[in-house]
Amino acid sequence: MKNSIITISRQYGSGGREVGRRVAQQLDIPFYDRELIVMVAKESGLSLEYVEETAERGTNSLLYNIAMGGQVPGLQMSGQYMPVAEKMYIVQTKVIREIAEKGPCVIVGRTADYILKERDDCLNVFIHAELDFRVQRVIAEYGIDEKEAHKTVQKKDKGRAAHYRQYTDQEWGIAQSYHLCLDSGHFGLEETARLICSAARGG
């Protein structure tokens, strides 16, 4: 396989995670989504919830930093006063690089595209869809009303864009930040996964 590591960034509600799961299944390679969060939480000593939520916003949580006393167990290299979010990012970088070293896989989110940018075996994918498609998926998945779903989708995307901007020198959602961008609303999740597999296999 030409592109053995597939990173997937996605708009909230686009079904990017589900597409990633199908790609991993079809290519028979490991899929890192929730597993990655568990690994980062375990290695950093931070809560699962914190690790999960921090990729959805651009600013550090001051309250959490104070609560954690600015320290993360097991991170000897970092100063005592380094913000928790920065420490978590260092652990995340280490974990993602270790995962990539192990061999072909699919990694969802966590700026993995940027963290692995020195590698030449990555296929960096961005999945998006029209707002209405995403709102309907969020309503179906979480059972919230349309107004709330609209608000959630827009807030999450804003947070992801800010987080991406903060930790990379690229722009989230701009075509040239990725090798391949697909509209999952246009293609459908199955066809989106098929096209990514085709691009990864290289013909």
Add this chain to the structure above:
Amino acid sequence: MKNSIITISRQYGSGGREVGRRVAQQLDIPFYDRELIVMVAKESGLSLEYVEETAERGTNSLLYNIAMGGQVPGLQMSGQYMPVAEKMYIVQTKVIREIAEKGPCVIVGRTADYILKERDDCLNVFIHAELDFRVQRVIAEYGIDEKEAHKTVQKKDKGRAAHYRQYTDQEWGIAQSYHLCLDSGHFGLEETARLICSAARGG
């Protein structure tokens, strides 16, 4: 074929035009690039050069407007003082819609994606590549030096973005403005064309 009309927008130097030509060849459908410019020039009475250049910049050419006396032959519907660029856009819209009505085809540039947005049989593609890849292609094609090539690429992209912004309610180069975005520098022109054909055929 699921997506019978393929519109291709592209960064300058990305090889998007060549990719479009290959897609049309592989799918055995008409290819509109230079042909489209000729048709618009003929129908509007404007010069080939003006029609060609106007898609590369965001603002109207005042001097050309004055030179043309604000009139375009054959455009009864528009007022005498309508800017030439606007008149040309009306003709271009008409020509592109007529082309699409004829059947499957590939159309390069000219905001065809936006002009045909009411149709449900379009596949809107954006082709981009890293700056260095594009500069090297421009040097090879036009025999200009690296500094000049850099300047040309950046100026052309800026103009195309401004033109797209002026005539559509979408942003040029943002993933969500298109169904499919591909990095031709990463995939190579042949593989980029293959992936577009695969997406158009729908599996």
